Amino acid sequence: MTTSSAPGKVYLFGEHAVVYGEPAIPCAIERRARVTVEPREDDHVRVEARDLTLDGFTVEYDGSTGDRPDVAVPSSLVDAAMGYVDAAVRQARAAAESPKAGFNITVESDIPLGAGLGSSAAVVVALIDAATRSLDAPIETREVANRAYRAEFEVQDGQASRADTFCSAMGGAVRVEGDDCQTIETPRLPIVVGFDGGAGDTGTLVSGVRELKNTYSFAADTVSSIGDIVRRGELLLAESDPTAAPSEQLLTELGELMNFNHGLLSALGVSSRSLDAMVWSARDAGAYGAKLTGAGGGGCIVALDSTPETRTALRFTPGCEDAFRAELSMDGVRVEEP
Numbered sequence: 585m586t587t588s589s590a591p592g593k594v595y596l597f598g599e600h601a602v603v604y605g606e607p608a609i610p611c612a613i614e615r616r617a618r619v620t621v622e623p624r625e626d627d628h629v630r631v632e633a634r635d636l637t638l639d640g641f642t643v644e645y646d647g648s649t650g651d652r653p654d655v656a657v658p659s660s661l662v663d664a665a666m667g668y669v670d671a672a673v674r675q676a677r678a679a680a681e682s683p684k685a686g687f688n689i690t691v692e693s694d695i696p697l698g699a700g701l702g703s704s705a706a707v708v709v710a711l712i713d714a715a716t717r718s719l720d721a722p723i724e725t726r727e728v729a730n731r732a733y734r735a736e737f738e739v740q741d742g743q744a745s746r747a748d749t750f751c752s753a754m755g756g757a758v759r760v761e762g763d764d765c766q767t768i769e770t771p772r773l774p775i776v777v778g779f780d781g782g783a784g785d786t787g788t789l790v791s792g793v794r795e796l797k798n799t800y801s802f803a804a805d806t807v808s809s810i811g812d813i814v815r816r817g818e819l820l821l822a823e824s825d826p827t828a829a830p831s832e833q834l835l836t837e838l839g840e841l842m843n844f845n846h847g848l849l850s851a852l853g854v855s856s857r858s859l860d861a862m863v864w865s866a867r868d869a870g871a872y873g874a875k876l877t878g879a880g881g882g883g884c885i886v887a888l889d890s891t892p893e894t895r896t897a898l899r900f901t902p903g904c905e906d907a908f909r910a911e912l913s914m915d916g917v918r919v920e921e922p
């Protein structure tokens with residue numbers, strides 16, 4: 585039995601624009617998905633997922649046909665979760681050169697689903713790592729990231745950047761531009777997350793931005809302006825001392841860029857009333873800056889604030905379900921005690 589875990593992430597800058605080759609800077613946070621894998625004698629795959637739907641579900645299917653029996657929970661949620669699990673299993677089998685390997689898989693996650701915190705990437709990364717290790721065929725972390733990207737790419741019909749999966753596999757802060765993925769050093773930023781309890785549909789939101797970009801030149805300009813903001817943010821981080829607490833000036837400047845980034849994402853139509861309400865509430869409470877994180881439509885915002893004020897204000901914001909401090913996770917995917 586092998587257990588691996590992988591972190592979720594917030595986007596400091598650059599979601600959506602990263603799909604069109606602009607750079608993005610996601611940061612891994614200490615909210616993790618844990619996947620336990622046990623190889624089986626046959627080629628069946630049994631998945632027990634406690635947190636991927638409200639009540640959890642267990643599915644067992646024939647690994648050679650991929651046909652799944654009906655399960656007594658809302659099937660769209662199960663289908664969505666199982667799409668990622670299936671794709672990750674295929675990648676693990678291919679990496680281990682064991683096309684008929686069967687597995688018992690248990691998935692646990694404390695990352696809200698579809699909320700912009702990279703829940704699916706964390707599950708896919710942890711699953712590929714645990715499954716390949718369970719077959720005595722471990723692969724390097726960058727290869728886990730690469731295979732996890734391919735799994736997401738497949739499930740999301742070719743609309744995925746490498747940002748989520750690379751960040752979850754490597755941990756810390758990363759910079760992704762097209763196929764170029766690098767880890768970067770940052771001071772420990774005081775990250776606060778607000779969650780509206782909802783989720784956005786990444787595929788639909790990405791398609792919406794693509795359509796807007798193809799129709800209006802302002803949208804294409806907005807995408808490249810987001811790229812400019814990311815490059816500025818990147819420069820600020822590169823000039824800072826990663827071993828020291830972040831300076832007031834750094835936080836002020838990063839916060840301002842986050843505010844600009846949120847405005848541009850709003851112009852692309854991916855914010856929502858509750859995300860905007862949380863963003864404004866964080867700013868009013870004295871946060872250095874705030875923006876939505878991930879695909880948008882609903883889900884989470886990320887703010888910078890070293891005091892508890894933002895969290896308190898968010899908790900009293902209509903539409904906000906949860907607010908928490910999110911420590912930067914320096915560990916990406918890692919093996920856990922089962």
Ligand code: PMV
Pocket residue numbers: 598599600601602603698699700701702703743744745746747748786790877878879880
């Ligand atoms: O909401 P998430 O965590 O799935 O992030 C999506 C980020 C996008 O840039 C919108 C899409 C992508 O694949 O990079």
